[in-house]
Amino acid sequence: MADTPGPGASEPSLDEQIAAYQREFQDLDPQVEKVVSALSRLNRRMHVAYGRQTAELGISNAEWEVLKALVLAGDPYRLGPGDLAKRLGLTPAAMTHRIDRMVAEGLVTRERDENNRVRVIVGITEEGRSKWLEAMRMATVFEEELLQDLSGEERGRLGEMLTRLLRRVEDAQPDAGGRLSDLD
Amino acid sequence: MADTPGPGASEPSLDEQIAAYQREFQDLDPQVEKVVSALSRLNRRMHVAYGRQTAELGISNAEWEVLKALVLAGDPYRLGPGDLAKRLGLTPAAMTHRIDRMVAEGLVTRERDENNRVRVIVGITEEGRSKWLEAMRMATVFEEELLQDLSGEERGRLGEMLTRLLRRVEDAQPDAGGRLSDLD
DNA sequence: TCTGAAGACTTCAACAGTAAAGTTCGAAGC
DNA sequence: GCTTCGAACTTTACTGTTGAAGTCTTCAGA
Numbered sequence: 001m002a003d004t005p006g007p008g009a010s011e012p013s014l015d016e017q018i019a020a021y022q023r024e025f026q027d028l029d030p031q032v033e034k035v036v037s038a039l040s041r042l043n044r045r046m047h048v049a050y051g052r053q054t055a056e057l058g059i060s061n062a063e064w065e066v067l068k069a070l071v072l073a074g075d076p077y078r079l080g081p082g083d084l085a086k087r088l089g090l091t092p093a094a095m096t097h098r099i100d101r102m103v104a105e106g107l108v109t110r111e112r113d114e115n116n117r118v119r120v121i122v123g124i125t126e127e128g129r130s131k132w133l134e135a136m137r138m139a140t141v142f143e144e145e146l147l148q149d150l151s152g153e154e155r156g157r158l159g160e161m162l163t164r165l166l167r168r169v170e171d172a173q174p175d176a177g178g179r180l181s182d183l184d
Numbered sequence: 185m186a187d188t189p190g191p192g193a194s195e196p197s198l199d200e201q202i203a204a205y206q207r208e209f210q211d212l213d214p215q216v217e218k219v220v221s222a223l224s225r226l227n228r229r230m231h232v233a234y235g236r237q238t239a240e241l242g243i244s245n246a247e248w249e250v251l252k253a254l255v256l257a258g259d260p261y262r263l264g265p266g267d268l269a270k271r272l273g274l275t276p277a278a279m280t281h282r283i284d285r286m287v288a289e290g291l292v293t294r295e296r297d298e299n300n301r302v303r304v305i306v307g308i309t310e311e312g313r314s315k316w317l318e319a320m321r322m323a324t325v326f327e328e329e330l331l332q333d334l335s336g337e338e339r340g341r342l343g344e345m346l347t348r349l350l351r352r353v354e355d356a357q358p359d360a361g362g363r364l365s366d367l368d
Numbered sequence: 369t370c371t372g373a374a375g376a377c378t379t380c381a382a383c384a385g386t387a388a389a390g391t392t393c394g395a396a397g398c
Numbered sequence: 399g400c401t402t403c404g405a406a407c408t409t410t411a412c413t414g415t416t417g418a419a420g421t422c423t424t425c426a427g428a
Contacts, residue, residue: 020256038346043227045353072204162222169229302423
């Protein structure tokens with residue numbers, strides 16, 4: 001009776017969760033579940049951490065994603081909304097709205113392509129670039145702290161295993177297209 | 185010139201992305217970035233895959249999350265909206281709406297606690313339980329496929345490393361509360 | 369018993385995302 | 399040189415989430 005935290009209980013620990021799965025669904029491989037659950041929890045926490053950091057810069061996580069894509073695109077630092085949407089995994093409509101807001105905030109510019117007036121080109125402003133840089137600085141501090149318990153060799157092995165998993169999903173889901181387990 | 189895929193380019197590969205980071209932001213440790221980027225890409229892909237599977241059952245990913253929380257809670261399979269919200273990382277308001285929809289669809293029940301009439305209790309229905317089970321079956325197939333390239337020993341090492349990272353973030357963010365890099 | 373404070377949930381208004389229809393321009397065929 | 403098709407983006411209507419304000423109940427103190 002001392003072990004039920006009452007009706008105000010919070011998220012169970014990872015091990016508690018695995019134990020619960022074994023109780024309710026015997027077919028589950030606990031080793032697999034541990035990897036999968038840890039992955040998704042980690043991601044949630046990282047998302048929260050990034051959100052706090054970008055908030056200090058007065059931008060949202062979503063806006064940072066756009067800035068990252070533009071900088072990573074390289075030299076002219078310009079991309080069309082459709083391309084941006086693909087890179088961020090959004091619908092074109094969402095991209096339109098996002099760009100609207102970011103133009104209003106002075107983070108990016110939007111102009112029509114002179115050679116093809118149906119096309120639009122989004123570019124990064126000085127302010128956008130400097131917010132991006134600040135966010136990167138904060139992010140790298142966070143990421144270094146996150147991995148501080150892993151040796152260099154462990155980091156390498158971890159990265160290698162994760163990319164192996166990633167390759168597996170990407171093959172099966174060519175561009176958010178296919179499906180991993182063919183269920184239809 | 186043959187290497188720019190034109191204005192219709194899609195998401196760059198992980199390695200291309202890392203190379204771009206090194207070009208634009210030298211302070212970045214490529215090993216760290218590889219881990220972090222792979223984590224977030226993996227999560228996006230997994231989310232897409234789960235979404236497809238639950239869609240086949242006529243429920244959303246969000247609804248599956250609620251069903252999972254209820255089943256994992258154990259025996260009476262009942263939780264309050266506030267507790268559910270904490271476990272899923274949502275605001276109470278979002279939880280209210282989500283439960284509305286799920287009650288309408290017959291996946292869960294909502295009743296007032298007899299002993300404390302300000303409290304509400306959400307329980308899972310037969311149908312909810314069976315959708316949960318179907319979703320779990322599909323998910324385990326997917327997860328097993330995802331990890332198929334890793335040996336048993338590798339899976340263990342991966343799970344162990346990920347939980348070490350998770351512990352690090354959770355310590356720093358006690359309940360989505362604290363912050364990892366103290367930036368204020 | 370009454371009153372005030374705190375807790376648990378809901379309501380409301382605003383915002384972000386999606387799907388589908390709409391608009392506009394460019395290019396290919398007649 | 400029209401016309402039609404298709405591509406790229408935007409608009410519209412709807413769904414789901416958030417933050418803040420509101421309601422209702424319990425509990426502690428006067």
